[in-house]
Structures are given as structure tokens and as C-alpha cells.
Amino acid sequence: MNRIKNNTRMPRNSGSTNETDVHADACRLIANSNKPPEPKYENSWTAGVQMFVSFLLAGYGMVAASLLLDKVQHWDVFQVVSEVYILVPALLGLKGNLEMTLASRLSTHAHLGHIDSNLSTLIVGNMCLIQCQAVLVGFLAAMAAVAMGWIPDGQFDIHHAMLLCASSVLTASFASLVLGLIMIGVIVLSKHMDINPDNVATPIAASLGDLTTLALLSWIASLLHRTIGSSIILPSIIIIGGLILVPVCGYIAYENKFTRQALDEGWVPVVSAMVISSAGGLILDYTVSNYSGIAVFQLVINGIGGNMVAVHASRLSTSLHTGQKMDSVLSSTTKLLMVMVIPSQLIFIHTIEYLKAGHTSLTPIFILIYMSAALLQVFLLLTISHYMVVGMWKLGMDPDNSAIPYLTALGDLLGTALLGIAFHVLYAIGDKDSDLGD
Known part of the structure; x- marks a missing residue:
């Protein structure tokens, strides 16, 4: 704008220069209009509730x-x-x-x-x-x-x-x-x-x-x-x-x-995710044959873990697209999601108990070991998500198209494996109620 003001003081015979400068200013205005809008500040409490x-x-x-x-x-x-x-x-x-x-x-x-x-x-x-x-x-x-x-x-x-x-x-x-x-x-x-x-x-x-x-x-x-x-x-x-x-x-x-x-x-991630999930299915087939109570909790641990890592990847991809400053692995979003693991899991495992849909009693030791497996699963997923999304971006790939299928499939694989380990530990330490491992 200063250039335009200065140009108004120039003689009439310099009109061509004025036209060039005005055109340049117009191009800059158009370029600025194509920039993404400035991201709004997001309160952690508001984000957590949403x-x-x-x-x-x-x-x-x-x-x-x-x-x-x-x-x-x-x-x-x-x-x-x-x-x-x-x-x-x-x-x-x-x-x-x-x-x-x-x-x-x-x-x-x-x-x-x-x-x-x-x-x-x-x-x-x-x-x-x-x-x-x-x-x-x-x-x-x-x-x-x-x-x-x-x-x-x-x-x-x-x-x-x-x-x-x-x-x-x-x-x-x-x-x-x-x-x-x-x-x-x-x-x-x-x-x-x-x-x-x-x-x-x-x-x-x-x-x-x-x-x-x-x-x-x-x-x-x-x-x-x-x-x-x-x-x-x-x-x-x-x-x-x-x-x-x-x-x-x-x-x-x-x-x-x-x-x-x-x-x-979009094709390779989706097909690769199917292969990764199939590996999780093989683990599930083995664990269910030994612990019948594991099946219903597998749906919960994998569902919640998959949803959380999808939100994390989506937010991180948006940050990259909008040019925001990159957070560390232990960002505020990661901490917020980790905090939400416990209430989310408690709500749904008690819903399962209320509906009498499971085969395992919710003893204190069961809840402690199950929660440990769920927290470890989500922490690993969020860490992998950070490096995967950033890595895809550096390779010129759009994480919005590629990251989530891999991450949700890894969520199934990790969740099933960790849940199997949790049930094995419970059985080994003697938490054998009337349903566990039945």
C-alpha cells in the first residue's frame, strides 16, 4: 500500500510504471487471498470435550x-x-x-x-x-x-x-x-x-x-x-x-x-491395512481359543485405540497443510488423548458388563492390567502416528489419504496382541474367576 501511495506523487508521464506497480500489488493481494486462513486458537478443554x-x-x-x-x-x-x-x-x-x-x-x-x-x-x-x-x-x-x-x-x-x-x-x-x-x-x-x-x-x-x-x-x-x-x-x-x-x-x-x-x-494403504488386520485376526484366533472372554474386549480396545489415533493423525495432517508449527511427539493433543483413554475404556467395559455381553468379571486386578494394555496401545499408536504422518509429508505424500488405514490396522494388531498378553498375565498370576479363560 505504501508503494501505491508513493506512486500517486509521480508525474503523469510515468503512467506505465504506475500500471506495473499496481499490477504487482494486485498479484500479491491475490496470492495472499489464496493462503490458508490463520488457525484459530483452540482451548484444550474445548478440544477435549469435543x-x-x-x-x-x-x-x-x-x-x-x-x-x-x-x-x-x-x-x-x-x-x-x-x-x-x-x-x-x-x-x-x-x-x-x-x-x-x-x-x-x-x-x-x-x-x-x-x-x-x-x-x-x-x-x-x-x-x-x-x-x-x-x-x-x-x-x-x-x-x-x-x-x-x-x-x-x-x-x-x-x-x-x-x-x-x-x-x-x-x-x-x-x-x-x-x-x-x-x-x-x-x-x-x-x-x-x-x-x-x-x-x-x-x-x-x-x-x-x-x-x-x-x-x-x-x-x-x-x-x-x-x-x-x-x-x-x-x-x-x-x-x-x-x-x-x-x-x-x-x-x-x-x-x-x-x-x-x-x-x-489411496489404494496401497487400504490394501496394506487389510493385510495387517489379517495378522491381527490370526492372533485373535489363537487367543480366543484359549481365553473366550477376550473377544468382546478386543472390539472395545481396538475401536477406541483406532478412533484416537485417527483423530491424532487428522489433526496433525491439518497442522502440516495449514503451515502451523510442528508439535513434539508428546504434544498437548497426545497428552489429552492419553488422559481420555481411562474414562473411555471404563465406560465401555462397564457397559459390556451391564449388558452381560462379556465372559469376564471386572475384578480390580483385571481392570488394572486391562487399562495398562490399553494405555500402552494408545501411546504406541500416537508415537507411530507422529512419525508416520511427518514422514509421509516429507516424502511428498498427503497423510490425509494414506496414514489412517495403516494406523487403524496397526491399532487392531497392537490391541489384539496386548490384550492377549494381558489375559495371559492374568491367568498366570491366578486371577482365574469363574469366567476368565473359560
């Missing part, structure tokens, strides 16, 4: 999904096509990663101001991106379920395989449509209410993702099982329609400036 409420919602969504699975497992389709059981954890895990990366991505866009200026472009790009990813992920999960169901018995049923593929593809597509719109609404509403979307979006995505995907899968599989009989025409139409949708949505996402990088980077 996170804790979202963790409670996510936890009760997880409990609701568990109760729903307990109900639908008696439906005919689950009894006749037993491979649906194999499909459930694979599809829920893969879909959960897609929704949580979407939530993390949109939270960063909200902080960068893109929600205000490019909302329609963001909606179109991200809805097409998750459709493309979800359909392929659904097909991949179904293929894995078919293979796992076929290999032990050596019998392949084409009707079961087609039903699984069609159910998975259709469920993934519908769930992505519904959850994608909900997540966009959550982000926009959070911004409007001056709530940090990084604190609430990923846990809400996790809670709604499991419940919505399981409900849709059960309903669609049941409908297809009742209607197709011995025909594979309807499942074939569904699968072909989904596979046609993939390149169309993929092209639109690639042409969108906000989703091109996510389309390039």
Missing part, C-alpha cells in the same frame, strides 16, 4: 453394530451362505478406512477454507472418488471371503460367490453414497458451529460406517438370497453395473483438482 463426545458416539455406534450382528446372524442368509460371516469384518474394516480418510481429507479442506469457496467441486470429486474406491474395495473383500470359504472345504458354489460379490458391491456403493453425504454435512455443520472437524469427523465416520454398512449388507444379502433362487442374472447385473461405475467415477475424480492425488495414493 473429542470425548465424539468418542462416546463412536463407541456406542460400535456397541450397536455388535448387537445388530448378534441379531442378524440368525437370518437365513447367514445360516445358508456362511461366507457372509467372513465378509463382515473385511468389508467393515475396508469401508471404515475409506470413510475415515474422507473425513480427514474434508476436515483439512475445511481448515484451508475450501469448504467455503469450492464446496460443490469438493462434493462432486469426493463422492465420485469414494464410489470408485468403495466398489473396488467391496469386490476385493468379496473375493477374499469367497477364497477363504472355498479353500478349507475345497467346494465352490457359484451362486454363493455371486451373491457375496453382488451384496458386497451394492452395499459398498450405497453405504458410500449415504455416509459420504452425512460426512459432508457433519463437516459443514461443524464449521458453522465453530467446532473443529478434526476432533469429531473421524470418530463419527467410524461409528456410522460400521452400523450403516452392516445393516445394508444384511438387508441386501437377505433380499438377494430370497429373490435370486438358483439364478445368477440379477447378481451379474449388479456386479457389471458396479464395474462400469468404477472407471466413470474414477475419471471424474481424476479430473478434479481436490481428489486427483487421493486417487493416486
Whole structure:
């Protein structure tokens, strides 16, 4: 502005210089307008309340999904096509990663101001991106379920395989449509209410993702099982329609400036996460055979740990995108999340006891050792999250697209392993109540 004022004192014959200087000032103003808005100061108490409420919602969504699975497992389709059981954890895990990366991505866009200026472009790009990813992920999960169901018995049923593929593809597509719109609404509403979307979006995505995907899968599989009989025409139409949708949505996402990088980077983390989670499944299979009470607590420790590390990664990624000063490993966010482990775990393990859903009495020594395992799991996850997110950023990758699938899968692996050790220690020191290790 000083340059413009000085230019007004210059003679008339220097108009060309004035035009050049004014143009330069205009360019600087445009450049400054493209900078991300200055981050608002966030009170630790406010952030803690927002996170804790979202963790409670996510936890009760997880409990609701568990109760729903307990109900639908008696439906005919689950009894006749037993491979649906194999499909459930694979599809829920893969879909959960897609929704949580979407939530993390949109939270960063909200902080960068893109929600205000490019909302329609963001909606179109991200809805097409998750459709493309979800359909392929659904097909991949179904293929894995078919293979796992076929290999032990050596019998392949084409009707079961087609039903699984069609159910998975259709469920993934519908769930992505519904959850994608909900997540966009959550982000926009959070911004409007001056709530940090990084604190609430990923846990809400996790809670709604499991419940919505399981409900849709059960309903669609049941409908297809009742209607197709011995025909594979309807499942074939569904699968072909989904596979046609993939390149169309993929092209639109690639042409969108906000989703091109996510389309390039998003595949390897999701598939790698499935492999890591499978290792956790092998550990769970071993521990459950020795300690039947471990299964229900595995859902809690992994769910809470995964939600906490997703929030941490989302906040850290936003800090990098907005140019904020990097915190240390033991940042205020890390400390805040560690503090919330104890009340979160206590609420849900007592909820399990109240619902009589577990097989283990909550003795003081059990709570002490279980809490030690949960705290160690979250501390390790948050430490890994810091180095992983920063490392991806330095390598030119967007952590919003890549970090969360790895971290939630590691959460499953660490949680299951540490819980197995905890039960082994309890059994070894003689805390053998009437249920432990039963």
C-alpha cells in the first residue's frame, strides 16, 4: 500500500510504471487471498470435550453394530451362505478406512477454507472418488471371503460367490453414497458451529460406517438370497453395473483438482491395512481359543485405540497443510488423548458388563492390567502416528489419504496382541474367576 501511495506523487508521464506497480500489488493481494486462513486458537478443554463426545458416539455406534450382528446372524442368509460371516469384518474394516480418510481429507479442506469457496467441486470429486474406491474395495473383500470359504472345504458354489460379490458391491456403493453425504454435512455443520472437524469427523465416520454398512449388507444379502433362487442374472447385473461405475467415477475424480492425488495414493494403504488386520485376526484366533472372554474386549480396545489415533493423525495432517508449527511427539493433543483413554475404556467395559455381553468379571486386578494394555496401545499408536504422518509429508505424500488405514490396522494388531498378553498375565498370576479363560 505504501508503494501505491508513493506512486500517486509521480508525474503523469510515468503512467506505465504506475500500471506495473499496481499490477504487482494486485498479484500479491491475490496470492495472499489464496493462503490458508490463520488457525484459530483452540482451548484444550474445548478440544477435549469435543473429542470425548465424539468418542462416546463412536463407541456406542460400535456397541450397536455388535448387537445388530448378534441379531442378524440368525437370518437365513447367514445360516445358508456362511461366507457372509467372513465378509463382515473385511468389508467393515475396508469401508471404515475409506470413510475415515474422507473425513480427514474434508476436515483439512475445511481448515484451508475450501469448504467455503469450492464446496460443490469438493462434493462432486469426493463422492465420485469414494464410489470408485468403495466398489473396488467391496469386490476385493468379496473375493477374499469367497477364497477363504472355498479353500478349507475345497467346494465352490457359484451362486454363493455371486451373491457375496453382488451384496458386497451394492452395499459398498450405497453405504458410500449415504455416509459420504452425512460426512459432508457433519463437516459443514461443524464449521458453522465453530467446532473443529478434526476432533469429531473421524470418530463419527467410524461409528456410522460400521452400523450403516452392516445393516445394508444384511438387508441386501437377505433380499438377494430370497429373490435370486438358483439364478445368477440379477447378481451379474449388479456386479457389471458396479464395474462400469468404477472407471466413470474414477475419471471424474481424476479430473478434479481436490481428489486427483487421493486417487493416486489411496489404494496401497487400504490394501496394506487389510493385510495387517489379517495378522491381527490370526492372533485373535489363537487367543480366543484359549481365553473366550477376550473377544468382546478386543472390539472395545481396538475401536477406541483406532478412533484416537485417527483423530491424532487428522489433526496433525491439518497442522502440516495449514503451515502451523510442528508439535513434539508428546504434544498437548497426545497428552489429552492419553488422559481420555481411562474414562473411555471404563465406560465401555462397564457397559459390556451391564449388558452381560462379556465372559469376564471386572475384578480390580483385571481392570488394572486391562487399562495398562490399553494405555500402552494408545501411546504406541500416537508415537507411530507422529512419525508416520511427518514422514509421509516429507516424502511428498498427503497423510490425509494414506496414514489412517495403516494406523487403524496397526491399532487392531497392537490391541489384539496386548490384550492377549494381558489375559495371559492374568491367568498366570491366578486371577482365574469363574469366567476368565473359560
